[in-house]
Amino acid sequence: MIDHLRAMAIFQSVAELGSFRKAAQRLKLSPSVVSHHIAQLEEHLGLPLLYRSTRRMSLTDAGVDLLAASQRMSAAAQEGLDAINRRIAQPVGKLSITTNASMAHRPFSDLYAGFARAYPKVQLSIHITDETLPLEGSEYDVAIRGRVTDLDDSSYKIRKLRSLEFCIFASPDYVRGRPPLNDIDDLADWDRIAYPAIPWASIASTAEGKGPSRTPRSLLSCDNYAMARTFVEDGLGFMIETYPLVAKDIQAGRLVQLLPKVRLRPVDVFAVYPANSTRDSLARVFVDYLLSQQWA
Known part of the structure; x- marks a missing residue:
């Protein structure tokens, strides 16, 4: 695999410069070594990559595709090296x-x-x-x-x-004693803590694009996540937010995930x-x- 990656880099230089000689100069290799790597790569792929003549060189269709892949590979490698260099610098x-x-x-x-x-x-x-x-x-x-x-x-x-996946959640005290939920419209009989201030039809749409037909009462609305969470924890209603924010509290039993099988449209x-x-x-x-x- 490493040999093939090296051969691809050599092929990229030849294709971009349009010359074995110029590629050899850039890579500090002899033209014969460059030609050997290209021949080995063509043999491995079972396809010609270059059309050669005494006057000009051009890429085959396979060569065009491989050049694009090689350039993506080189760009990704350069980005990785740059990231390390920035960390060092x-x-x-x-x-x-x-x-x-x-x-x-x-x-x-x-x-x-x-x-x-x-x-x-x-x-x-x-x-x-x-x-x-x-x-x-x-x-x-x-x-x-x-x-x-x-x-x-x-x-x-x-x-x-x-x-990020959205999650509907409430406190155990708020959920206790309420009838079970079967679908998103059953929440119309519950109290919503509205944060963020996004219309219910937008935030409660499923991943399949199905929107709710009923809207719950917005008991409280605020533009601060921490305050909204306090209202939920005090048992005043339910809330929708991204799952990573509440995952640990749900796992510890401090919050209850409502309708866990309903996948809301992610953000x-x-x-x-x-x-x-x-x-x-x-x-x-x-x-x-x-x-x-x-x-x-």
């Missing part, structure tokens, strides 16, 4: 991030602590709000958002971090940052760090 500076209130709680808040430990010379400034702040002309380098419908793709780059979490951020910018360092973590 220990970047310095201030990084401003805006994110929503629920992302400020564990396990999500552990991401920021982990980044701070990995890059101790970077000064993190984290702004918590459930308002969608305009990034154009703002002080923020990165925004962590659960939706990106209002962004200008020409100004900002969007990287999907994870998809995609994105990192948003300026499109012109360079590979070694603090924004890219932070986003690459998030992508490397198994946090969901």
